[in-house]
Amino acid sequence: MTEIRDFLKTYDGPSVRLMEVCGTHTAAISKNGIVRMLSPSIRLISGPGCPVCVTVTAYIDRLVKLCLQPDTVVLTFGDLMRVPGSAMSLNDAKAEGGRVRMVYSPLDALRFAEEHTGTTCVFAAVGFETTAAVYASLLEEADRSGIRNFRLLTSLKVMPPVIDWVCANQGGIDGFIAPGHVSVITGSKIYQPLAEKYSIPFVVSGFEGEQLLETIYALVKLRGKPRVMNLYPSVVREEGNEEAQRAMSRCFEPCDAAWRGMGIIPASGLRLHGDFARFDAGSDGLLEDHSFNTNCRCAEVLTGAVSPTECPLFGRVCTPQTPQGACMVSQEGSCYNYYISGRGSK
Numbered sequence: 001m002t003e004i005r006d007f008l009k010t011y012d013g014p015s016v017r018l019m020e021v022c023g024t025h026t027a028a029i030s031k032n033g034i035v036r037m038l039s040p041s042i043r044l045i046s047g048p049g050c051p052v053c054v055t056v057t058a059y060i061d062r063l064v065k066l067c068l069q070p071d072t073v074v075l076t077f078g079d080l081m082r083v084p085g086s087a088m089s090l091n092d093a094k095a096e097g098g099r100v101r102m103v104y105s106p107l108d109a110l111r112f113a114e115e116h117t118g119t120t121c122v123f124a125a126v127g128f129e130t131t132a133a134v135y136a137s138l139l140e141e142a143d144r145s146g147i148r149n150f151r152l153l154t155s156l157k158v159m160p161p162v163i164d165w166v167c168a169n170q171g172g173i174d175g176f177i178a179p180g181h182v183s184v185i186t187g188s189k190i191y192q193p194l195a196e197k198y199s200i201p202f203v204v205s206g207f208e209g210e211q212l213l214e215t216i217y218a219l220v221k222l223r224g225k226p227r228v229m230n231l232y233p234s235v236v237r238e239e240g241n242e243e244a245q246r247a248m249s250r251c252f253e254p255c256d257a258a259w260r261g262m263g264i265i266p267a268s269g270l271r272l273h274g275d276f277a278r279f280d281a282g283s284d285g286l287l288e289d290h291s292f293n294t295n296c297r298c299a300e301v302l303t304g305a306v307s308p309t310e311c312p313l314f315g316r317v318c319t320p321q322t323p324q325g326a327c328m329v330s331q332e333g334s335c336y337n338y339y340i341s342g343r344g345s346k
């Protein structure tokens, strides 16, 4: 490890830009002070890996509308409650009488529905492949148990199309720190077509500081090579979790999806289908993205076009206590992590 640390600190070869596309990696990079361990020639860029951050305002607006309907309650994780919609957040709606309840797991949401049969319980289902697999098993349980008042408002995304979008539209990325959690479900092989299409390496990484340093070291060494490497073999297999993949296929089918900052990306989302479509709370057509604060640059931050510190509101108007955009709300958001760690001050 000493050799790797020395290499990364003193590297003076061609500049390398690496992107992480996982909110947990973004948080781990901040927590472990990884950026300060790197030579100025190695730049880390946060990509669209935070599920809350990539969710468009139309989705928040729909949740707000639902929670204000009679006999309906919106169940959600806490960070989504603070994300500004085009006019208000779920927290604001709650203050105006909306029925919003924070849950700690999707299973909590299902149990709540089971105990409140006279209420339509809408769970805010955002996330990538990892959480889609959890939602699939939850829906199969709801189906088996005959729970009829449980719904999902989905904003589910899949990773390969957005990586393709970033490479095609943003460019200048020399390699990807491939997401650890997503890869558990999908397997590491899903990155091979992208590696070949753009002649760049992908390295699947764990979340410890040393694992991230090993990943960055591998990516620098593999620069320009269309390789996929799995440095998280304790949980990630080449084929992924095939049982979870089958459960996802039973419940969801691919669909076009809107991403904050990127617009509509074909086949980048998942929607309920078949018998499971009856659990849908009205997730189609949530495509618009009107920023609450027009000076917020979340859209460019999410694609790596600008660093959070280049946003004029960063740290002044926009802080974790006064977020103006989703990227400052979520603990996996780029702006939040840059703010709490001083990452942008390198």
Ligand code: SF4
Binding pocket: 293, 295, 296, 297, 298, 299, 301, 308, 311, 312, 313, 314, 315, 318, 319, 323, 324, 325, 326, 327, 328, 329, 335
């Ligand atoms: Fe938006 Fe705040 Fe990030 Fe600026 S610092 S891009 S306002 S979330």
